[in-house]
Amino acid sequence: MKVTTGRIVAIAVVAGLLGVAASLLSSGPGPLLRSEIGQRVLQTVIASNAPEPPPGLTVAQRGKIVPALQLPSLDGRPVALPAAYAGRPMLINIWATWCGPCIAEMPELDRYAATQGANGVQVVGIALDDAAAARAFLQRVPVRYPILLDVAGPADSSVRLGNPKGVLPYSVLVDADGRLVKQRIGPFEHGEIEGWAGTPTGTPTGGVTR
Structure with a gap:
């Protein structure tokens, strides 16, 4: 032939x-x-x-507006993403208490979040975990960025944000207009987030480099 x-x-x-x-x-x-x-x-x-997503499920694509998510915060208050932080870039990190690499990177996410000020990149964590387990863990290892809750499954927020096999940890960068800019499978190491997100080290900023 x-x-x-x-x-x-x-x-x-x-x-x-x-x-x-x-x-x-x-x-x-x-x-x-x-x-x-x-x-x-x-x-x-x-x-x-990866398997096909469930019928009718909208999955995020690079350069496109991410699908709207509404998830409870730790106190049960519903939070809409990306609407809750409209006009501000977001780093959404999806994790679980049983995921060792997720836990290992949380201090780095917390450090980065603290450098961003009121107009920089908003870090948001989504725990694919039991609410009681997430609350207990965060009492021992608190972070200064908001944590939302979701239930792991074929249509969870990780899948909807472009992670079809649900590999954790998983992070996405969403620009101020709500578009998916970057995706990341695996944990961040110390000092990596600034380069990945396109933000100057230790300097609050509202910009994102595509």
Whole structure:
């Protein structure tokens, strides 16, 4: 059978992407996983092997307005996203008390949130967890950014924000107009968030670099 050069190149590219993704998944967080190209490869491969979302479910796409979410806060008050922080960029981090890497990165998210002031990037955590477990954990390890609650499942906020297999931790950057700018699978290490979010280190700001 005759195989064209273009087909050979395409097969090689796909094989390369799968190899990169396998490396990312097997070796854990590292320089490649923390790079934008590594993240895009990982997310593409995960999405290609994920089940179809439930019928009628709107899933966020880069450059598009994120679907509206309404979730309870720790005190039971409903909070609408992105409407609650309209006009301000958001870093939404999805976590759970049983997820070790999620817990490990929370001090870094808290540090970053404290640098942003009233007009910078608003950090919001969404716990895919039992409400009592989340409250008990946050009493021991408090954070200064708002925490909302959701129930893990095929239509949870993680899936709706572009994480079809529900890998945690998962973060998204949403611009001031409510559009999805960036996605991140895996935890942030110390000092990484400023570069990822496009915000100067330790300086409150309202801007986001795409």
